[in-house]
Amino acid sequence: MSDLALTSAAIDGPxxxxxxxxxxxxxxxxxxxxxxxxxxxxxxxxxxxxxAYAIAVVLVNFALAAAILAGSARVSLALMMMGxxxxxxxxLGLIFLAVWLVHDASWVELVPLGLTLIxxxxxxxxxxxKYVSASLAFPALKPSTASKETTSP
Amino acid sequence: MSALVLAQAAAASTPDELxxxxxxxxxxxxxxxxxxxxxxxxxxxxxQSVQAMxxxxxxxxxxxxxxxxxxxxxxxxxxxxxxxxxxxxxx
Numbered sequence: 138m139s140d141l142a143l144t145s146a147a148i149d150g151p152x153x154x155x156x157x158x159x160x161x162x163x164x165x166x167x168x169x170x171x172x173x174x175x176x177x178x179x180x181x182x183x184x185x186x187x188x189a190y191a192i193a194v195v196l197v198n199f200a201l202a203a204a205i206l207a208g209s210a211r212v213s214l215a216l217m218m219m220g221x222x223x224x225x226x227x228x229l230g231l232i233f234l235a236v237w238l239v240h241d242a243s244w245v246e247l248v249p250l251g252l253t254l255i256x257x258x259x260x261x262x263x264x265x266x267k268y269v270s271a272s273l274a275f276p277a278l279k280p281s282t283a284s285k286e287t288t289s290p
Numbered sequence: 291m292s293a294l295v296l297a298q299a300a301a302a303s304t305p306d307e308l309x310x311x312x313x314x315x316x317x318x319x320x321x322x323x324x325x326x327x328x329x330x331x332x333x334x335x336x337x338q339s340v341q342a343m344x345x346x347x348x349x350x351x352x353x354x355x356x357x358x359x360x361x362x363x364x365x366x367x368x369x370x371x372x373x374x375x376x377x378x379x380x381x
Binding site: 148226229 | 333336358359372380
């Protein structure tokens with residue numbers, strides 16, 4: 138089969154991106170109160186609101202990335218490549234827009250907002266990486282204790 | 291000619307205006323340069339992943355997982371550039 142035919146083929150099966158993002162959103166919501174509390178203590182109520190806003194931006198960004206990749210992979214590999222690249226551009230623009238729209242608002246503190254964007258993004262990724270098994274076999278998530286018990290003979 | 295115009299504009303500007311101009315230029319360059327690198331990185335990463343999936347479709351789940359995490363890590367670089375941009379521009 139030619140390379141062109143291979144890249145125009147769709148990928149069958151469930152999307153691992155959805156599993157990863159669902160996990161990351163769950164962990165993000167768990168960690169959010171602690172981060173909001175810490176930044177709220179340093180920068181006050183405005184800092185807490187800005188932190189919450191930044192966490193929401195990061196979680197929506199992850200969800201959008203997964204939706205674009207999973208949706209385009211159902212059509213073809215070539216479209217997934219396009220979705221990844223234009224999706225990156227689109228999401229960068231949306232993050233810019235999300236911050237630009239509120240940068241003059243009275244409740245926004247830009248320092249905690251910026252810090253939260255980086256900390257949440259990298260923190261959730263590293264946290265997720267911890268649960269991705271070394272084998273990386275699909276669905277690439279480290280089996281939980283409960284699932285180990287059910288699958289063991 | 292344009293250098294003369296720029297020199298005249300610089301001479302007409304107050305130190306505060308010059309500082310603001312330099313800040314805006316620096317912020318724009320930081321954001322632009324920070325977005326180019328991850329763009330190239332994501333292109334390379336996804337290209338290699340697509341090739342791997344086309345050659346070995348049974349490993350697609352594994353490749354997609356690694357690819358998604360790779361894209362997100364690469365994108366963190368652009369995000370850091372963006373944060374530098376907003377801090378230089380607005381703070």
